[in-house]
Amino acid sequence: MRRLVIGATNEDHSFSLNAPLRMADSNPVQDTITLGGVGYNIAHHLLALDKDTQFITAFNRPLDDARITTIKTNQAPSYYAVMESDMVVAFAAMDVLETLTAAPFLPALKDLKKGDVCVSDLNFPEPMLLELFQATKASLWVDATSAHKVTKLHALSPYLSGVKLNQLEASIYTGEQDLDRILLALEKSPIPDIILTLGENGMIHIKDEVIHYQDAGPFEARHLSGVGDAFMAGVILAKEEAHFETAFALAAFTAKQPSATPPSDTYPLLNQERKNRDVRIQKRSLRRTQ
Numbered sequence: 001m002r003r004l005v006i007g008a009t010n011e012d013h014s015f016s017l018n019a020p021l022r023m024a025d026s027n028p029v030q031d032t033i034t035l036g037g038v039g040y041n042i043a044h045h046l047l048a049l050d051k052d053t054q055f056i057t058a059f060n061r062p063l064d065d066a067r068i069t070t071i072k073t074n075q076a077p078s079y080y081a082v083m084e085s086d087m088v089v090a091f092a093a094m095d096v097l098e099t100l101t102a103a104p105f106l107p108a109l110k111d112l113k114k115g116d117v118c119v120s121d122l123n124f125p126e127p128m129l130l131e132l133f134q135a136t137k138a139s140l141w142v143d144a145t146s147a148h149k150v151t152k153l154h155a156l157s158p159y160l161s162g163v164k165l166n167q168l169e170a171s172i173y174t175g176e177q178d179l180d181r182i183l184l185a186l187e188k189s190p191i192p193d194i195i196l197t198l199g200e201n202g203m204i205h206i207k208d209e210v211i212h213y214q215d216a217g218p219f220e221a222r223h224l225s226g227v228g229d230a231f232m233a234g235v236i237l238a239k240e241e242a243h244f245e246t247a248f249a250l251a252a253f254t255a256k257q258p259s260a261t262p263p264s265d266t267y268p269l270l271n272q273e274r275k276n277r278d279v280r281i282q283k284r285s286l287r288r289t290q
Helices: 038-049 095-099 106-111 126-134 150-159 167-174 179-187 227-237 245-255 264-276
Strands: 003-008 010-017 029-036 053-059 068-072 078-083 087-093 117-120 139-143 162-166 193-197 203-206 209-215 279-286
Touching: 003 038, 003 106, 029 038, 038 053, 038 139, 038 227, 038 264, 106 126, 117 126, 117 227, 126 150, 139 150, 139 227, 150 162, 150 167, 162 167, 162 227, 167 179, 167 193, 179 193, 179 203, 193 227, 209 245, 227 245, 245 264
Parallel strands: 003 053, 003 117, 010 078, 053 068, 117 139, 139 162, 162 193
Antiparallel strands: 010 029, 078 087, 193 203, 203 209, 209 279
């Protein structure tokens, strides 16, 4: 099985506050600049853990890996996040991606076979994603990416095998606020396989059944940036795994690292993180489709 990731690569600016945030004022920060983006973060993990993964992205310069194909843009998409222990607010300057077309991406999608997996973020234009998704026989997974971009799912859902959303994204997608009503709406979605992440409250997997998983293992976080992207990578890496240990382990492993994209020589530590996981079923029921 081959895995292909398509999605954005950004210049990520992470502003760590040096003092409590004061609105309508200048705030002292430490600015850390790295490469990031939902697609890039997912690909980073999969490229480190799976030799058959390929990544096709759009950026203003080539990326240093033979398995990455870069479609050149005039400028780098950028992302700016203000961080305390978690993100306070973020800004995505990605207008350059709206100029992209499907043409340079299509050969990679058409080359995939039934049984292969393609995972995408939602940073690219909706018409482009529609054209790409219609052109492949692979199993298609999407990360909902953000509350502003999750609405693209309405057009894309007929082509999807699965999606991962957090609760805010799911609320925007379904138009519901209460978790029980969000779940009912998701159960009726045409997307057959849905993962709803709930932060410290675990995740809910909606397929033939609705199963709430909770990881009771230790979780020590230096930051929470990119932890959801790591969870998505873990899902794709071990898609048939019954209890999502790999996804929980990769998320916990990433939270301990200096950034959302851990150095390649740290991945052997993931095996120990797997041993620390204690994933339990909290609740399960049949999926209500009507």
